[in-house]
Amino acid sequence: MRVRIAGFGRSERFAGIADVMLSSVRDNGRMSIAPSERTALSEETVTERPWVTLVWNDPINLMSYVTYVFMTYFKFDRAKAELLMLDVHEKGRATVSNGTREAMEIDVAAMHSYGLWATLQKDD
Amino acid sequence: MPDAFYRTGSGRTVIRLDDVEKSLLRSLSAQVIEFVAPDDAGDARDPLAIMIGIDDEATAPVDPALARLLPDAYQDDDDAAMDFRRFTERSLRETKAAHARTVGEVLERSGEKVTLSDQEQASWLGFLNDGRLAIGTRIGLTDDNHAEIAALPDEDARAGLLDFYDWLTYLQESLVQLHLDDLS
Numbered sequence: 001m002r003v004r005i006a007g008f009g010r011s012e013r014f015a016g017i018a019d020v021m022l023s024s025v026r027d028n029g030r031m032s033i034a035p036s037e038r039t040a041l042s043e044e045t046v047t048e049r050p051w052v053t054l055v056w057n058d059p060i061n062l063m064s065y066v067t068y069v070f071m072t073y074f075k076f077d078r079a080k081a082e083l084l085m086l087d088v089h090e091k092g093r094a095t096v097s098n099g100t101r102e103a104m105e106i107d108v109a110a111m112h113s114y115g116l117w118a119t120l121q122k123d124d
Numbered sequence: 125m126p127d128a129f130y131r132t133g134s135g136r137t138v139i140r141l142d143d144v145e146k147s148l149l150r151s152l153s154a155q156v157i158e159f160v161a162p163d164d165a166g167d168a169r170d171p172l173a174i175m176i177g178i179d180d181e182a183t184a185p186v187d188p189a190l191a192r193l194l195p196d197a198y199q200d201d202d203d204a205a206m207d208f209r210r211f212t213e214r215s216l217r218e219t220k221a222a223h224a225r226t227v228g229e230v231l232e233r234s235g236e237k238v239t240l241s242d243q244e245q246a247s248w249l250g251f252l253n254d255g256r257l258a259i260g261t262r263i264g265l266t267d268d269n270h271a272e273i274a275a276l277p278d279e280d281a282r283a284g285l286l287d288f289y290d291w292l293t294y295l296q297e298s299l300v301q302l303h304l305d306d307l308s
Contacts (some may be wrong), residue, residue: 058192059267060260062293064300065253071307078308108197109212113219115253117192119199 053097053107056117057088069114070096073107098123128298129240137240137302139295146231148288152255153228159258160193161221162214189261193220193254223250245299252296259289 111118
């Protein structure tokens with residue numbers, strides 16, 4: 001089964017999302033290179049873990065601040081963080097992570113603590 | 125206009141604020157704490173509502189400003205959203221109140237030149253964003269009505285709040301840029 005990731009036209013834009021906060025928590029602050037719980041590039045993994053975190057556009061959050069949050073929390077490089085930020089701004093939302101429901105709840109709670117408007121849902 | 129926040133030669137992060145600016149931010153800090161801190165004592169009057177005379181009878185989930193600070197985690201599943209709230213909202217409220225408290229403490233330091241630790245900067249970023257979210261939502265700011273609100277007569281509280289909001293935006297943008305430079 002091919003699962004479309006909302007907001008991502010090409011899988012390579014998605015590749016770096018694996019290395020995110022949970023890995024750095026597990027490894028006591030050091031970023032992990034090993035696949036994290038959010039690595040969902042294989043069809044099997046996506047089928048098992050069909051949850052995504054969406055960040056939604058709003059008229060108040062600064063584009064620079066959204067980029068900063070994506071770089072700080074998800075450890076994206078600036079180019080990826082800006083692409084996602086522009087997706088939020090122009091398309092109204094972007095998928096910023098995927099994985100288990102529990103992992104997505106952690107991501108959503110983190111986005112809320114930064115003041116970003118985020119939700120989780122099963123991938124559609 | 126010079127940057128609000130800047131780095132000294134030795135790498136310290138500094139902001140210059142005069143007494144009026146400090147007192148405005150102290151006031152916002154106190155109001156954000158009142159607004160978001162977990163409420164164990166019943167129905168305290170909402171000071172942000174008092175500030176612009178809005179009916180504060182609305183309960184937390186109904187108040188758009190509070191709803192924006194404490195959003196639903198699920199769009200189409202009210203039960204899951206309530207469960208998520210039960211488990212996370214208190215901690216989210218405490219985080220936001222702690223940011224505001226830290227900013228309040230920093231503002232108690234004497235002098236116009238205030239130096240911020242890394243942790244204090246993180247609190248300032250969160251606080252400035254929360255303050256803008258609350259005020260922006262309260263004055264009904266959208267993607268395209270900024271000029272309309274700015275043109276309101278002085279008697280309309282929204283015009284003055286928009287000025288304050290714009291200043292907070294300027295402060296936040298300045299601090300975010302320093303951090304983006306650090307990360308890049």
